[in-house]
Amino acid sequence: MAVARDDLPAVSRRRVRLALRAARERTGLSQSEVAKKLGWSLSKVQRIELGEVTISPTDLRALLVDIYQLTDQGRIAELAEEARVARRERYWTAPEHRDHLPPGLVQLLQFELAATTIKEYQSTLVPGHLQTPAFAEATLAWYEVTLSEEARRVRRDVRLARRERVIERGGSPEYRLLLDESALWRIIGDMAITADQFEDLVTAAQRPNVHVRVLPMDNGAVMGMFGGFSVLHLGADSADAVLYRESYTRDELVEDPAEVDYHRLVFDRFWDRSLDEAASRALVLARLYDLRAKIARMSGNDQGTEP
Structure with a gap:
């Protein structure tokens, strides 16, 4: 609701x-x-x-x-x-959001609160809604050349607040995350930060309104070319929806019905071709345990013990 x-x-x-x-x-x-x-x-x-x-x-x-x-x-x-x-x-939007957030994201923050269902695809990393503080910091560090420290702080705070506003609040929308398998093999920050993020993702996926599926790389070649996007349904009518697209340098909120419906159809098609939620959870856990094991071996080597 x-x-x-x-x-x-x-x-x-x-x-x-x-x-x-x-x-x-x-x-x-x-x-x-x-x-x-x-x-x-x-x-x-x-x-x-x-x-x-x-x-x-x-x-x-x-x-x-x-x-x-x-x-x-x-x-x-x-x-x-x-x-x-x-x-x-102008009165609804915080001044620091107007100063430091891209226009598409400013609008998205409102549409997320009105959404009944959010369908999100990410090809590179766990999305902002589900990022841990350390993972968010590591991700935003990539922007240190193009964004001021204050701008990065605002974006980090917004990401962490979106988790509560979109995922955890009463009456949260149904949230479907389709994560490309390649995102599980990308280290963000360091292995410990990435492992903690995967553990948190598994925990978040246990919420009744959160559904996480992994799209295997051998099935997701075409999907990977889309980049990250979200389709937000605003009511029972499937046509009552908006599209949010983002890349490293730009973002946009799209309301064109044909464009929104095309991305919805693409998402639904690959959602059905992805691993089910149990198998996806097992894959994320396997990657998590692999990272934990590597960290333990490295720690043992640093102490002069056998791996």
Whole structure:
């Protein structure tokens, strides 16, 4: 069960823009015709429907009542309230988040709170939701040349807070993680940090809302080319979803239905081809025990004992 959406500006903005586009399409009017009737520029209508700008409650009512002939006063009031919430973006977002987080992630933090199901694929490492503090530090150390110490601190704090907000809070969404097997062979920080991360991953996967599967490398060649992404379902309708994509240098939140649905289908296809949860757990544990054994042998050698 998702949290209430009445204080999530990014979610409200999406609901308003989708409602306005649907209302316009029902009337058969083009964006140009709407703009002409209201004396607006075409770009204003386009940007509102794309969610690039918010719309005032006054302009919203002009669209709904005067142009789209909507008579349902309850629905009009509901959307007017959504429009007011959407305009609170600056007040909802912490200043340090605006200064140090990429725009896509700022929006993602809100959509995660409204999600009913999150499907995440990671090809390189355990994702931020499930990272231990030490693993998060080691991962962010890669950015020491491009990010200031303060920016890395903010990102670390956000990663650790997302675990509680998305995975552990009451009413958390169903979280499905599809992890490429290659991520189990990558050392982040050092062997001890990586081993601790795998142990924590196994523990997290025991939560009823968390499902972790490993995609074997011999089945995941095509999937690996996608890079990391998440599909967030916002309701019972499978079409009510958004896509988040990230790479080392950029991130983006995508709402295009075709693009979102394509990634959802890809995820579902490879989810079915991955190891089941019991086998995935065994594979992660095997890698964990292998790392622990290597650490023990190295410690024994350092003390002058036989390996």
